[in-house]
Amino acid sequence: MKEKELLRLIQISKLYYEENKTQAEIARIMDISRPSVSNLLNKARKEGIVKIDILSYQHSNMGLSQGLCRRFNLKSCHVVAVAEDLHQAAAGVLVEFLDKTKVLGLGWGNNINKMIESMPQPDSDATAHGIICPLIGTATVPHRGYHPNELATELSRKTGFQAEYLISPAFPTTEQDQELFKNTNNYQEILERWRKADTAIITLGSFPLVPDHGTALRFGKKLTHEKAVGSLLSYFFNLQGEQIQGDDDYAIQIPLSLLNRIKHVIGIVPRESNISAVISCLRTGYIRHLVITEQTAKELITFNVEFE
Template sequence: MKEKELIRLITAAQMYYEENMTQAEIAKSMGISRPSVSNLLNKARREGIVKIEIKSFDSTSIGKSREMCNRFGLKSCQVVSCMDDKNETQERLYEAAVDFLLELLPKTRILGLGWGYNISRIIDILANRELTEQYSGKVCPLIGTATVPHKGYHPNELATDFARKTGFEADFLISPAFPTTKQERDLFVTTDNYNSILALWKKTDTALVTLGGYPCVPDHATALRFGRRLITERATSNILSYFFNWKGQQIKGEDDFAIQIPLAPLSKIKNFVGIVPVGANVGSAIGCLNTGFARHLIIDEETAEKILKTDV
């Protein structure tokens, strides 16, 4: 439902139920016919706006979206209504992410893909969509491959699936996500492959990334990379395999040799789309949002409401 239509429904309902105006008076005030007023009131009930009390604008998904944008400097925030079943809500969130991504593709030249179960599921849903057009552009991973069986942690496979469906050209990062030594890392970051991907990262205009938490499952070799630093410095959040505290400040590890897009180009991506999984820890989401990286957000209504009730 568009914002203008929602405001009309709320206005008519407030006049009728709170101000005790007749439908004829409302019709005159709004400049519409009396049957139109009746239709608005009926729709307000169907949409759940009128129950025991009339919802204010701020308590609607659109109102929460606007407040999230204002609080965290977002360009847009898609707030997905919650269902009784958590899995159904999660699927609705993935569908919303696909819808939004398809809106961005016509103006996207280079798309960077994050990793994990959520990004994998979004790509799977996209693969089953009937697309009316093919797009042009490049898609590449934002991080190397992990030694985890799940496809979500093999970003080159995600890029392949995305390219096959959309017409984008896939570029691959031939590298592990977590080299164990500086020497091993240096072997990869001096290759032509890495440097070609690095050049793409610097020009990436759209990214699809999960806003995750700490501790994370599967673990990102954190003990080897950070020792106890993530615990002592109170990590709450992760983006790709960068870790942050509640305030969005990065926590660095002396032995962190991860191969992923550097923070400088990551922070400059014009259309960084952040995905908050359903039921995510509020502190994790806030820490990610406080980095300022996300420009667009996909989140469920319950989690958004909890965030807005938390002092940040």
């Protein structure tokens, strides 16, 4: 095939398949007849210039979503085709739940921060009647994603919900310090909010973590020895979704028994997630709704069961 003919086939194919021009429009642009356009498009397919792949249902986003819901007993799964749209999609899922939410539990981390940044600006005429409260205390790292009270303030501005704060470090270093914070009126008030929470949004994390969450002081080498792979709100789990408990872990976070009672727990799967970590978190049973990229969903649905 001559170069001139090849370039012509590419141009017509781009107009039809990428720019959604009709064959009649292409005929006018190229100054040829409509049947000629049809013949050239057929030739482009035969020459391999245009390849049309028809996805099987299970590999479509709807098929992936339903497959993950069945496998992990999810109520819903939102598969995002473009990874860059993950946080905006998570924001959209959260917005869908706000009208039926009285108490919203807020996780932490970079992905929660980006999700809040992607939230739409509030409607000046809209009224919201709900409360936001952190699900974990504040870390000592400078990143705002690990300062849940700041996240609650920003999400309050975006939603109109009232922000309430947990005035406590995430990781007290002694049992006495933990008890000191747990005995405050503030903690008892937040504990009551956790009991009444009907929606929560958290990130599915992995082990090891960045930042580390003080795991050496809290767990020693136990996380490594017991093969931790997944993390939710700085709780750690093995591949089977079983919690690994530390002898010196005095973290201030929502008890898992209360997290399990929340009707709608939305989980964000970071685009760079380790598949074993995602499986670990989903097997815990705490996640009810999932927001995940198409690429990660495909890896997850085809994960070798024998390897598990």
